[in-house]
Amino acid sequence: MTDHRDADDPAATARILPGPSDPSDTRAALHVQEEAVRIASELIAIDTSNYGDGSGPGERKAAEYVAALLDEVGVETELVEAAPGRSSLVARLAGRDPGRPGLLWHGHLDVVPARREDWQVDPFAGEIRDGYLWGRGAVDMKGADAMMLALIRSWAQAGHQPPRDVVVAFLADEESGSVHGSHWIVDHRPDLVEGCSEAISEVGGFSVTVPGRTGAPERLYLVETAEKGIAWLRLVAEGRAGHGSMVHEDNAVTRLAEAVTRVGTHRWPVRLTPTVRRLLDELAEVTGVPYDPADPIASLDALGGIARMLGAVVRNTANPTRLTAGYKTNVIPQQATAEIDARFLPGYEHELYDTIDSLIGPGVRRETIISDVALETEFSGPLIEAMITSLQDEDSGAHVVPYTMSGGTDNKAFSTLGIIGYGFTPLLLPPGLDFAALFHGVDERVPVEALHFGVRVLDRFLDSC
Ligand SMILES: [Zn+2]
Known part of the structure; x- marks a missing residue:
């Protein structure tokens, strides 16, 4: 691992968090960390619930709030709207x-919606309690937005430049397919991200504590280098309509139910992609417990709650989620439909479609509701080294490993412009915290200390990216 900082380079003094040796710098560091928490709280208090049907408040108020924060420190921004109120904000910081x-x-x-009555706190208050910042978006992903903003503000105020151009984008509509956000920018304003070769964003760089070889706890930091692809499918069975009291052998409901049962109960084969294999290898190295390549699920248990996500990245998945047919008990309908949430591993898209087609059999048709690409990139190169170094500078015991995410992020859209995306939002999380459950969950919250840690790591990273 190389240290990209150069003592003779005046810009190398750009780091705002050089450690405790200089008390004035320490005060600056504390200020940035605290500002990140304040901004996160204020962003949570701006309700940007995305219901997916266009009925929500939109992102304009939040985008204007972000624009004001950047304007205050002289960073020029551009606000774009795919539809009224569906605002994204982009700024370009000139690099050295x-x-x-x-x-x-x-x-x-x-953010995804939240029902106040289900929560211990008001999900849109941005309250700090028991060392946590609570609220919808605390982890997904206003906490991360706030870390970005606090750092950019401090760098701009100090007149420091990152080593290369950094384009920051605060996007609309990620929680509903990004039609009004990243996909719109890719289709209509690719100039906003022109010249970018790589991207970092959410759901990566967080810590997971596992029992080490000697029994002492060890921390893995999971950097996202791959994402499963999305295939939301509709199955349609056609039959003959008729009276429910009579003999009837061409029943769409029966045929569809059989197809749905075959898809839903299919045991998908384990397929270890390079990223998943690397994670399993590193996990085995740290814990001293080997895994069974034919059935690696059991070894993932060491990772706690996040195993629920990682269990889904050793194979394709297809979960039936909706059924529709009929309008009266004594009327046999001529059509029945089901919806399937299917996800494929990088390189296994064809296997997914071929398998589903063979499972549904004749007389049932498959349609696509939404599909999006799978991503996978190598866990190597200067940017990955910068991530590893910046994490290990703040946590000397950090084991930094790649992982595949079961869902998707805006990295999918930007990948169509040739931009290689990573999930890198560093958070040092307490052992036992079920981080995966907080995404879209009730009582979503993030430790204040984790945000402070993230700001320190990202500051180092930004200086060496
Ligand atoms: Zn998110």
Whole structure:
């Protein structure tokens, strides 16, 4: 691992968090960390619930709030709207070397809805309690947006430049397919991210504590380098309509039910992609417990709650989620439909479709509702080294490993422009915290200390990216 900082380079003093040796710098560091928490709280208090049907408040208020924060420190922004109120905000920070390709640093401004009555706190108050910042978006992903903002503000105020251009984007609509966010930018304003070769964003760089070889706890930091692809499918069975009291052998409901049962109960084969294999190898190395390549699920248990996500990245999955047919008990309908949430591993898209087609059999048709690409990139290169170094500088025991995410992020959209995306939002989490459950969950919250840690790591990273 190389240290990219150079003592003779005046820009190398750009780091705002150089450690406790200089008390004035320490005060600056504390200020940035605290500002990140304050901004996160204020962003949570701006309700940007995305219901997926266009009925929500939209992102404009949040985008204007972000624009004001950046304007205050002289950072020029551009607000774009795919539809009224569906705002995204983009800014370009000039780097020290304009000859290098840029880094895109993106976060989404929308959140999934929350029902107040289910929560211990008001999900849109941004309350700090028991060392945690609570509220919808605390982890997904206003906390991360706030870390970006606090750091950019401090760098701009100090007049420091990152090593290369950094394009920051605060996006609309991630929680509903990004039609009004990243996909719109890719289709209509690709100039906003022009020249960027790589991107960092959400759901990666967080710690998971596992029992080490000697029994002492060890921390893994999971950097997202791969995402499963999305295939939301509709199955349609056609039959003959008729009276429910009579003999009837062409029943769409029966045929569909059989097809749905075959898909839902299919045991998908284990397929270890390079990223998943690397994670399993590193996990086995740290814990001293080997895994069974034919059935690695059991070894993932060491990872706690996140195993629920990682259990889904050793194979394709297809879960039936909706059924529709009929309008009266004594009327046999001529059509029945089901919806399937299917996800495929990088390289296994064809296997997914071929298998589903053979499972549904004749007389049932498959349609696509939504599909999006799978992603996988190597866990190597200067940017990965910068992630590893910046994490280990703040946590000397950090084991930094790649992982595959079961869902998707805006990295999918930007990948169509050739931008290689990573999940890198560093958080040092307490052992036993079920982080995976907090995404879209009730009582979503993030430790204040984890945000402070993330700001320190990202500051180092930004200086060496
Ligand atoms: Zn998110």
